Amino acid sequence: MRLLDVRGLSVAFRSAGRDLSVIEDVSFSISRGEVVGLVGESGCGKSVTAMSILGLLPAGLARVTGGEARFEGADMLTLSARELRALRGLRIGTIFQEPMTSLNPTYTVGYQLTEVLKIHRLAGSRRARAAAAMDMLQQVGVTAPERRMGQYPHELSGGIRQRVMIAMALIAQPSLVVADEPTTALDATIQAQILDLLRNLNDRIDAGILLITHDLGVVAEFCQRVLVMYAGRVVEETTVEALFARPRHPYSRGLLDSTLRLDSPRSPLPTIAGSVPSPGRRGAAGCHFCGRCARAVARCRVDVPPFSDVGPLHRVACWNPVP
């Protein structure tokens, strides 16, 4: 049973009186207990994909132009704002890059942690809610939870804030967690702690996790399956092992090749020429990557490549995939 099933999701931004397509025909699914990575460079549409599913696109500026996103049976894209609010926090936990944008600076940690329990009547008494919140803080590795409950977000370090946000995302035991660059703003040692923590907690609550990141190292260590996005489209979908062992899309290949490792040779680095085209400059026909692609053939400039299966659980949208 799929927990989240996204089919043909398309999103457009309103710009200078016309619709600019930013997400085109994105499809994927997540099951319980599964961690799916969504990778790609900035401007490829990772966050817009997540925001559309969560119903958090800026009203009036962006709108869903097609597709569906079924979560536990209901199409998220057609739910009312009220219905969406009921899902977020309760059935879907969210973790973002910058904790200060998610935490309210005027309320204490304790208030914000217990709010969701109160709204959704998940714990009977005030005392039960506080006990649940402190337990959750303990689980995410926050020391002195009693003291933290009375503190405001500005009194906490970046690492603690991120832990508080994770505690908020998980306190209602959601079945889906959407994490958009959850560790990008953190130092490496804190990032490693937070990823360990998410992994351990997920072993317990068995949620499906959609992890958005630009960091292939994080994907390799944390995800089971990966979607590679480029300029608003998914270009490759496969298991983490297959992506790293044998990427088939030239863009995936280029990303992996240009990622520095601690044992990279000190020779000139492989690069991908140019940069990601912005939504207005993508061109209507063909593959969006063809302008930067060394493997491009005549057809790439004319027809959008459809997905084809190149192995078990491995599909790629390319007319001339890497052998």
Added chain:
Amino acid sequence: MNYLVEVSELEKRFALRGRRTEIHAVRGISFRLRPGETLGIVGESGCGKSTLARLLLRLVEPSGGDIWFDGEDITRLPRQQMRRRRRRMQMVFQDPFASLDPRMTAGQLIEEPLIIHRIGRRTERRQRVAELLEQVGLGADVAELYPHEFSGGQRQRICIARAVALNPKLLVCDEAVSALDVSVQSQILNLLVGLRRGLGLTYVFISHDLAVVRYISDTIMVMYLGQVMEYGPVDAVFSAPRHPYTRVLIDAVPVPDPTRRRHRTLPIGDPPSPETPPAGCPFHPRCGEASDVCRTTVPVLRPAGADLTHTVACHLYGASCAADLSPILPVAERVPVT
């Protein structure tokens, strides 16, 4: 041996407005840099690496210690004279958008340092701008474009062109590739390596990204709470890290290889606030190997083995042989700064 940069016992204290405490951002740092050498400085946010970079160019004033640049003590040079020295020392920052005036074209931005330092006539300057644009891989035909018409990577190329316009000897890069996407990051690193060779530049390269620093540097300095924890040749530090903090830092880097997922040793808790640093070794509250001496005594930097250029500030090493090892860097005569 001539050194381009010689820093000894450098100190920086920031007073906090409205409070009695101060932040001791840089604590007694000494190092020397040969021409053509690249020093990589790593450490987590708040460790003082950016402050150290700004001290080198005297963009912030030191509270103590000496800075020698190109054979001259620049620690107390008057502003006006210091400004002239900065022709030979330039800086590239993390955010290329914040560094470029949106109302100026790429050509004007690159010409600006030449005008300020009164170099060449107008036609000569234009010629130099075209040359620089080619050198950083943008091409002379983009001179009339404004910053918003460039991508992030291209904007960083403009910043680099501006920085090398005056033929500096030293280029300080503070998280210069950190905001860039991986494919663009490798383009810029290739450019920096090419310029280093072509122009004979010396780099101080600051980044929180260990893979980037390892790639570009000859020497590594690991900082924690304003102090140097480990210092040495890049391969020695990465293949045989001595300080428990260095080990933890290297171990925390996610490995882009799913077949090598592993259990890692993580430091305990979060870094302490620089406002209330712990006594003794600054890392001891998070260190798995801390003992009593670590809680009381600040360890000094000394060689950790046969290689005298690889030094570590940790009580785990050489407490018994400390007596016969003189400090690796001669401490210049301290002159109190008034």
